[in-house]
Amino acid sequence: MQTGTDIDEVAGRAASAARPFAGTRPRDRAAALVAVADALDAAAAELIAIAMRETGLGEARLTGEVRRTTNQLRLFAEAIVDGAYLDARIDDADPGYVIGPRPDVRRVLEPVGPVLNFAASNFPFAFSVAGGDSAAALAAGCPLIVKAHSGHPDLSHRTGEVVAAALAGAGMPEGTFQVVAGQEAGVALLKDERIRAGAFTGSTHVGRLLADIAAARPRPIPFFGELGSVNPVYATAAAVSEDPELLRGFLASVAGSAGQLCTKPGFLFVPREVALGPVGETAASIAEHRLLNPGIGRAFEERRAAVLGAPGVTVLAEGGVRVDDAEQRFATPTVVEVDLATLREHRDELLEESFGPLSIIVRYDDASRLPEVQRELFPGNLTSTLHASDAELADGGFADLVEALAETSGRVLFGGWPTGVSVTSAMQHGGPYPATTNDSTSVGTAAITRFLRAVAYQNAPQALLPPPLRDDNPWGVPQRRSAAGRSAGWGSLTGEH
Amino acid sequence: MQTGTDIDEVAGRAASAARPFAGTRPRDRAAALVAVADALDAAAAELIAIAMRETGLGEARLTGEVRRTTNQLRLFAEAIVDGAYLDARIDDADPGYVIGPRPDVRRVLEPVGPVLNFAASNFPFAFSVAGGDSAAALAAGCPLIVKAHSGHPDLSHRTGEVVAAALAGAGMPEGTFQVVAGQEAGVALLKDERIRAGAFTGSTHVGRLLADIAAARPRPIPFFGELGSVNPVYATAAAVSEDPELLRGFLASVAGSAGQLCTKPGFLFVPREVALGPVGETAASIAEHRLLNPGIGRAFEERRAAVLGAPGVTVLAEGGVRVDDAEQRFATPTVVEVDLATLREHRDELLEESFGPLSIIVRYDDASRLPEVQRELFPGNLTSTLHASDAELADGGFADLVEALAETSGRVLFGGWPTGVSVTSAMQHGGPYPATTNDSTSVGTAAITRFLRAVAYQNAPQALLPPPLRDDNPWGVPQRRSAAGRSAGWGSLTGEH
Structure with a gap:
């Protein structure tokens, strides 16, 4: 893990990884997430023993948490592999478009860039170094820096080694994944121009403090904090x-x-x-x-x-x-x-x-x-x-x-009780402030969209389009196409949709 | 238009409209948007004359802008009528789910509540009272308060009357749409607890000021500002x-x-x-x-x-x-x-x-x-x-x-020039800060999602589910269903997707 002095290098490595990592195919990133899951499962006995010592949580609970964490990584792999999450949209050029001639416009979601994730204390696996926010950022194609929680430093260090080795083994770029320690390092990185989004799970007090730092930057960044909840x-x-x-x-x-x-x-x-x-x-x-x-x-x-x-x-x-x-x-x-x-x-x-x-x-x-x-x-x-x-x-x-x-x-x-949170595509683990800073989810596959931004390409030659937007669709992703000539029927609301 | 003294009433009316408006069917909201478009087209000659006097923009440009504005409303109507924007997801209960037994979880996007939209000076129609942000908020089912731009007060007033009458005529609830004037009123509303999101088009200086106010509220709200751009x-x-x-x-x-x-x-x-x-x-x-x-x-x-x-x-x-x-x-x-x-x-x-x-x-x-x-x-x-x-x-x-x-x-x-912005499903009119405060789009149908939040329902009886999540699917919306038994193949990445 990295501390204060080399924070600049950490941010630099993440920034350098942004382009190559964004360029990986969803299928290859998915395979890397599965490799991380497999590596964590293989190291589970060692990791659980460290976690028991550092957190006081029981073996059964931690065993279940590792299972949740590794299958969560596999779920995100499944969620990205077909490319539906890219929301590829293609508007064909349409000279008769009712608002005036329409150019060829194509839109896709791309990774926002380096993400900083503040790990939680209470889930040393599922909301920590290899937890949900980390899985979502990596699935989206964003280099990730995890600020380890001080409550389980050895576990964070060892988990970080396992994750980094698995990602490297799967061919992901150098700098894709890093772990840092210390509040000072976390705040310095949150203020760093090269960091493009923050995630956090913890107290309302600390979460709001960090959200305010993110909002006050010369160039503000989205900050996805999960703060307090009393769950009536x-x-x-x-x-x-x-x-x-x-x-x-x-x-x-x-x-x-x-x-x-x-x-x-x-x-x-x-x-x-x-x-x-x-x-x-x-x-x-x-x-x-x-x-x-x-x-x-x-x-x-x-x-x-x-x-x-x-x-x-x-x-x-x-x-x-x-x-x-x-x-x-x-x-x-x-x-x-x-x-x-x-x-x-x-x-x-x-x-x-x-x-x-x-x-x-x-x-x-x-x-x-x-x-x-x-x-x-x-x-x-x-x-x-x-x-x-x-x-x-x-x-x-x-x-x-x-x-x-x-x-x-x-x-x-x-019925039932809220303390079981299933990790699924329909899960929403969020809510109005102060449950979260911005009513987004940190559990389930919808969490990926927090780390994506849209880019439209107008009249681009095929060779310069990102693969998901090309006519030959080399990745085979779902493309939502608006054909020319359809705008004539607008306002009747009786046409096909 | 409302000024300072009755701001509390304005917010109160918007808050009162939130539940009934959220409960309208997409098809009925779509019809209301079309009614607004038709009413604006019918009043175009009168409105354009006011706009010419107040803004100095030419008749041809303004005529084109009205056309863009009314067809934009119709495009949003088309975009919501089939309910795809609700992103309805249904995870069937699955006792064999690899992370542990999965309950029935269903997720849908719901309107965030009252939206405050600060109108722009330079597009007295397309980014003003009945412009893109307004269309997106109304399409999403959010009561809307427009803070009129001081550059075209008479036009804002008259446009507001036309829009309000059309919405009322289409059966939308009282309080769905209001126009206020004055910087003080705008700031007071932006700080009001009942307002749940802000939108803005204007200068970097003013936009950042308002974004900072939104972020500093006791309960922060998302603020979608389109600020400065030099478009190299x-x-x-x-x-x-x-x-x-x-x-x-x-x-x-x-x-x-x-x-x-x-x-x-x-x-x-x-x-x-x-x-x-x-x-x-x-x-x-x-x-x-x-x-x-x-x-x-x-x-x-x-x-x-x-x-x-x-x-x-x-x-x-x-x-x-x-x-x-x-x-x-x-x-x-x-x-x-x-x-x-x-x-x-x-x-x-x-x-x-x-x-x-x-x-x-x-x-x-x-x-x-x-x-x-x-x-x-x-x-x-x-x-x-x-x-x-x-x-x-x-x-x-x-x-x-x-x-x-x-x-x-x-x-x-x-090729081409950036000053023509087509209003389509693939358009992205946004960009990293300072182009926008949060890299979201204010043009095109993707703009709707800014005013939606997700809610998951766990093990809900059919009668208490929102219509888009019911098994009998009374609105006929697309539902993404995850059947039981599919998680067994995770990690192989070879299954069907």
Whole structure:
């Protein structure tokens, strides 16, 4: 990994790689992504052992995370190999075009150039050196610099070696992939003219700081930050009574990975009359789990104290935080209960994300007010969830609430818990600010478009067109063609489309 | 039009319209766009007369601009009517998914909410009240507030009336479309929490100011600004000698609409040996043309003086600026010549955009250095153009220069002049900063995506899905479906795609 002094060289290497890497065929980049996936799978045992030591996360969780990470790379390979992501459009020249004679215009998406990705602490594989943002940038054809998270330095270093070797072995250009360490290096690179886009997963505070730096550059760059989310869940009485495991499922989602997930349900809304008996009991049966690092541990301790100290809060499961000699914290889940009026009144203390195993159960009386509650208290979240009975939903019940959830969240779940994020082409892991800085997704294949820009070629000779725009279509990509003569029917809206 | 005091009401009306307008069917919004186009065509004579008085632009130019504007609305109608722009994706539930059991996930693009569009001065129709950004926002389903340009207040007011009446007549919700006036109103709205995106066409100075305001909001919003561009053109000796009209075409492009176009060629690079005889003579034959308003006239006067006063500049056509009693300026074209070394040395005086009929011809000796020149001097432009002979281009000649042009421009032209911007599905009217704030397009149907955000629905009952995501597909939109069982083949890259 690179530190302060040679940042200029790091940026220079990435810039030098931009053209050759952009020129690689999608099929070859796809093969390189698969090679990276295979190499990481081969090194999994070694990498997981380092991750366990550095993060305190368990072997089963980390094994699953490696599987997710390597298959995510394979999914991106699949997503680019046919070239559909290039959105190739060809408008044939049309002397009779209604707006005036139309030249031959062809448009394709090209990589934006070097991308800087700030890795997260809580997913040492899936949102770190070889994680989703990295896969998306490499798939798009952008040289990548990862700013490693200080929470797992050895793992970042070793993962970086494996990735770099695999990319080089697959024939990708020198400088395609680099890892740097240290906040200073990250900020210096974010300000560097040669960096063309930033990605980040972490806290709202740090994310906003970096987003502001990106926006204030002489030449601003897009900055795709995934920041904070409290992921409200709404449950009806019928849902709780139909599913005796619902409250246990909630606790499992709150306590998994010690609650250190961006999609942890931070609020569960239930009607006043629902019995919460199982919550305290179930929480007490959950074993303590180490927090990722001393900094996160301290922050969770403070946040937990603020919630417990807020007026009108009833403790359902007190939980606790134990500190060891190395300043590591070990937590058991804390769950409290408030009524809606109290939450509104003390929103400054209660609404902030608690990064750790803590959640707030909110009692409500009138389900018809929930859309307004969501819009008022939760304007920007990665997810929101509705648990209602099949009978309640069958005829489009709760449509107003669903509309409010969709307006304020990137993903709306019906049943289940938000902490499982499937990596698919339809996944949206984003949401209005502060869930993300710009309501884009950092999971799923749609994440590629963040690192692409469009270029149109007008009346270009075939030999000078990028391959996806040529008439002979050497890469066999899907081309959307607008033939001449079609504009005559505009305005009738009855023609073929 | 609304001014300062009732801005809160304007934002409130737009916010109230957001849900009902988002809920309209694409087909009905398309019909409304066509109704707007028809109404503007019907009012064209009246509107053009106002525009001539307020802008000094000629009747032929304005007639063409109305045609472009109304057909642009019809093009957007065509672009949304089949629902392809919604990018509907459906991942079927897949218990055998390689990353772990996959739920049913469906993703669609939804409107971002109220959009604020700052109209331009130089296209009183095509980039103003009913212009491209307006068409894109309405097509996307976003309530629109246009901040009228002070250069054509009566036209903005009257256009606004025509558009609002047509939208209301087509059944679009109250509050879908509003026009406001005044810088203060524009800034207040840009800061208003209810506004979810901004669009702008104008100067780099004002555009950056507004972009910074949008980025600094407690909840930042995307701001799509089209700012400055000098649109370099490169011509070889062979191109000039093959096309005796080339230099005349250049002057027509520089002088059209008094050079007040974002795509005016501000620089023409020609080899040292090319004779420039016709330039002075042709320029002298071009009649004077009023500049849009006194402010733009004064700025052009100053900019012209700075260019003429720069060391090493040779005057080919002096042109001039005449002032009348109403402080309006009337200009004839100014063309100067410098060598490349002088341009590099005096870049601070010479590189800035001259908004008016002025262009700089740059003499070069070594064509192989042009890629480096483009990257160094013109890192962000709407367009760049290469004039070379067919023989020079036939075997992919100038590939390095074309690569540099594509990296630094939104549109690369081969022959012709950049001032004609066709409105098509493949058009890209954007480019790296400062051409635009974020390298997106403000012309062509791809402009719609700026005003859309994605939402994923997980395990949703059919009755609560948006129509484009339902299995019965009531709107008949294209749906991209990922069936279960396909992930087993990942990594082989040999399967069907």
